[in-house]
Amino acid sequence: MRWRRRSKELINAVTLKNRFDRRTVTLGALQGGIGVLLAARMGYLAIFENEKYEVEAESNRVNLSLIPPRRGWILDRNDAPLASNRADFRVDVIPERMADPQQTITLLGNILGMGTADRDDLTRRIDEARGFQAVEVGQGLTYDQFAAISVRLPEMPGVVPQRGFSRSYPTGPAVGHLLGYVGPASAEEYEKDNNPLLVTPGYKIGKDGLEKIYEQQLRGVPGARRVEVTASGKIVRDLSTREDVQGNPVKLTIDGPLQDYAARRLGLESGSVVVMDCRTGDLLCMASMPSFDPNSFSAGIGRVEYAMLSGNERVPLRNKVLKGLYPPGSTVKPMVSMAFLQQGLKPEQTVFCGGGLRVGNRVFRCWKRGGHGTVDMAAGIYQSCDVYFYHFAQAIGMNPISEMARRYGMGQEFPLPVNSQFYGTVPDPAWKLKKYDQPWQPFDTVNATIGQGYMLANPLQLAVMAARLATSEMVVPRLEYSSLVPKFNDMGVSAEHKNYIRKAMSDVVNGPGTAGRAKLPLDNILMAGKTGTAQVVGLNLSDGRSGPWKYRDHGLFIFYAPYDNPRYAGAVVIEHGGGSGSAYPIARDVMTYMFDPQKGMDALLPLEKEWGGTAQQRLSQNYRAYAAAAGESVAPLPAQTDDIFDKVEAETRLSAEAQLALGGRVVAPRGDDASNPSSEGVTTATPQSAPQPAAVAPALPTGQTSPVIGPGTQ
């Protein structure tokens, strides 16, 4: 009502002027009010929140980048680097900062000359990366490539070219399994160890082997660089730089040249060589071949490379020294003899070997069909007579033998800085009952005394067995270098027994034994050893020497030298080598190199010429050939590259399990001494020829390949 009256009220110039004045005041008040509001707001921003915004302005302006620390070196016992760092140019991308990943990949690919497979790998790694995780595009760039990327940075946000250091393994595949490799941290690893260093472009952590075990020690302290940057990321000036602190070195007991020599000497075979110092337990060599080149793994495992390595039946991704489990074959005989001696058996006691032994209603064959005649303990060892061991093992029983096997290192896990070791099995009646719910059978003892059946060991355990046989001390292997000489427990073996076994093992090589070809070509050093041949499948599938590679027998050899004053001990295991003849020439050459490097190299070089280069050269040739053949059609990687070695380990476990499952049948031993002139009178196999089963097979006497009578057939 009031409004209505107002509108009808007479309006004149005075009321309008009054209204104008009132409203001018209103307008002025509005302006003043907004002015006060603005002043208050500004005071709030600039005074009360000043600290917050100052920090934000600083964090805008100052870009703090971590300088990845140089990784500590891994040194061999003589301070030569097994793993070092090489200065190079590298380029990474930070996926979260990339504007157009596909275009950036194309551009980088063109500059770096990447192939389609490499580009796909890079795309996949970028897709998988989480958060501010950096993805490596390439390292070891030439200066021109580095410069080309640097000038085009404005087109490619998120690309980080820098000078840095990359891990370098001078002997490549020879140390692949031992040292492992380094790579960018995965998202899971970053979640676990929430250290910003892990996502710093160019920083790598140990992914396997010793690189992983000693990660914290090798890591070092990152440096930092503070730079002033514009909004577009252009660096205006350096504010301050703190140098990185290199990680601590790790010194190993490994003898670098020996490790390399052994790896190369393994040649085309799939196998491992372990050499240790009997007096200190120092592991001088832990070679496992074929291997991978850790240098090429540092950006992550490529698709083609993974397909090549994982598809290879010789499992290059498996560290056979620690994770290869093999029936030890006749290499256990000296140890079993020690058990006999301990049980009071006189070494002079003999058995007549007529080619087999009847136990119950079965006949167990000796590897030598014709029989060895009258055999005492020494002959049982150096002739590797199975009947001798069958006979006395029946008399003594399994338990003393398995107990002795454990004392000599079988079934044992050693205190070593490794990710995992498979320690195999030493069977006894209690074990069998528990595992298979079956009673121990006489043929189980027969199998075990010749290192077959359920018995499984890794090459490191065999080397330790050799060292303990040589010294009669509880030698414990070690990998971390120390100048202290450890004092090992005495095993309580009499000097008489020790010397007896030493002599018998020397005769294997230097006397009328099964490995005459293993004699060192050195005047005053005699090597002692024991051969072994381990069957992997039943005779119905293969004669062990020819046919499919997977069915051939493993070749084993344990050794120490000099035999009368043992200094070095070791083991060589050749997977599917067709018999011990594939193993002991390698042991011979490795020990020759140990005492006389020149002579060792003279033996190796002609062989390498035959094989087509060193292990590293062959690996890269294979890679090129494989990549050319497979082209771009290789299978994709497992989703998580870090799972690769878990997968390898799982497969290894499975194959060991499969080997164990074969243990329940009777094994008819085969000669591990086919080329021994004194026992066979056959000299056709030339000592220096490559230990290829095909070359050895024709030299076999026909009797050895005839089918063996299985359990229950006789």
Next chain:
Amino acid sequence: MSTIVPEPIGRQPWQVILPLLFLVLFGAAVLHSAAGGSMQPYAGSHLMRFAIFMVMAIFISLMPRTFIKLMAYPVYIVILLLLVMVEAIGAVGGGSQRWIDLGFIVLQPSEFMKPAIVLVLAKFYASLPIGMTNTWRALVPPGVLIGLPVSLVLLQPDLGTALAIAFGGMVVMFMAGLPLRWFVSAGLAGAVLAPIAFFTLLHDYQQRRVTTLFDPESDPLGAGYHITQSKIAIGSGGWFGKGFNQGTQSHLNYLPEPHTDFVFATMAEEWGFIGGLIVLLIFGLILRWGLSVASRAEDRFSRLLAAGMTATMFFYVAINLLMVMGMAPVVGIPLPFMSHGGSSMLTNMICLGMLLMVNRWNGSQPRGRSF
């Protein structure tokens, strides 16, 4: 007046010209810094333009009242036609356009519309019989006068200028004494219609500017980037700032548009809260003087003209400062007398010239004589 200073000079409103001069010089200093410590390309042309436009403003201030009144409608119509022309050229050329290139000068007619709307409405109300102030005849024609250019400018699309024109016009209507309840009801209607308009009339990018205002951190690298960086610049200045040429936000390009829309942030970073208060104070002086000119004016036309011109300048200052402090959406309105840019300087100097003109009219005619 002093005997030393000649009377025509002494008569000038020095209490506003001197602070203005100071503000422009201060603006030039800030622009010098925004250019990375160089007179080129901003500070030099800023001063040059001010000098030219000051001459123009003095020239405007010398215009007689009858002439201005006579020209009100023709000027308005010409500018309206120019706006239509801009639309037409834009439609033909395919794409929006805000200016006309006449060969020797690039004209942005929407800028001229800001003072022109004030002028034409002042003229309208001055000639409207007083008795009709409360009737529809005081409302509908001005509504059309405002609506036409606002619609044309919105089509360009230029939300900031459209709002400025509307604001200028509304203030003149308000000051002309239209019933308060009309404004109250219009305000209520606006409150209802604004959300509808927000979702139907505004372009995507304009909507985003409004939404990010309330939560700039939600999209710190996108639409909220401007506001966030501007607040960092102002907030990091503290009491006294980082010092002349020491601003990092502007020098390292974190602050967008450090020489135009966000010139106040550039200033505040280097001169701090104190610098900001001085700028606010000077604007306060200028605007208060503008309103005092209006209230001293003798006739309705001059009064409305002066109040409208003051309001137009106020609108620039208020929206720009609210924007840089994160309290208004980013609409692209520069800060008068400090931002680098010819058209805003031109508009504001026209406003100033008109105020000087009204001020001169006030002084040259005996008080008390009205309408």
